[in-house]
Amino acid sequence: MLPSDSVARPGNLPRYCTRHGRPATRRKDFALQSKVRIEGRRIFANVFSQTERLAQHASKVRVIDVKGWPLCAVCVRTRTSWLAVASALFFGGLAALVGSLAVGAFTDGMQWLAAVAVGGFVLMPLAAFPFVRGSMGRLIGAMTSPDGESVIVENPSAAFLAELPDHRS
Numbered sequence: 001m002l003p004s005d006s007v008a009r010p011g012n013l014p015r016y017c018t019r020h021g022r023p024a025t026r027r028k029d030f031a032l033q034s035k036v037r038i039e040g041r042r043i044f045a046n047v048f049s050q051t052e053r054l055a056q057h058a059s060k061v062r063v064i065d066v067k068g069w070p071l072c073a074v075c076v077r078t079r080t081s082w083l084a085v086a087s088a089l090f091f092g093g094l095a096a097l098v099g100s101l102a103v104g105a106f107t108d109g110m111q112w113l114a115a116v117a118v119g120g121f122v123l124m125p126l127a128a129f130p131f132v133r134g135s136m137g138r139l140i141g142a143m144t145s146p147d148g149e150s151v152i153v154e155n156p157s158a159a160f161l162a163e164l165p166d167h168r169s
Contacts (some may be wrong), residue, residue: 001145001151002150002153002164003150004144004148008064009067010068013027014162015070016072016159016163018142018146018153018156018157019073019074019140020075021035021157021159022073023072024070024071025073027070028071029069030065031066032063032136032142034061034062036060038053062145062148069140078134079136079139082130083131083134089123089124089126089127089128090123092120092123093120093123095118096117096118096120097124100116100117101113117139140153141155141156142154
């Protein structure tokens, strides 16, 4: 566990990647958000219950600003790849949807454009999956503690642990 005040200051994190233990080629600033469990029904919820769930989420979620998290070349490449796939799905779907609707508005007898529009409409929300895979929390295996006072790293590399103040000999 890394204290939130420590990760919020640049230069306090090790020089090695959390996952692979390789030297960092890039440092990334980001906000890490805690996972929140919300009570109540999700299915068949009305506007009032959804508003209550959003209020619960806002009161329980904790966010830690992280400055200069180390990423090795493999992590940078993985993140870039997933975000490129997410962008291609979203913007490709948007282009297919808008393009087919625009062409369909000015032409007659092109029923296949409806399939292109539906395909574009389906692609856009599918972009969420690779976007999550490329997120910093998922990539580095870290999450905020429930109280928001520290960052918990799952299975950190030995090189990362060796440079933490608590693990130095």
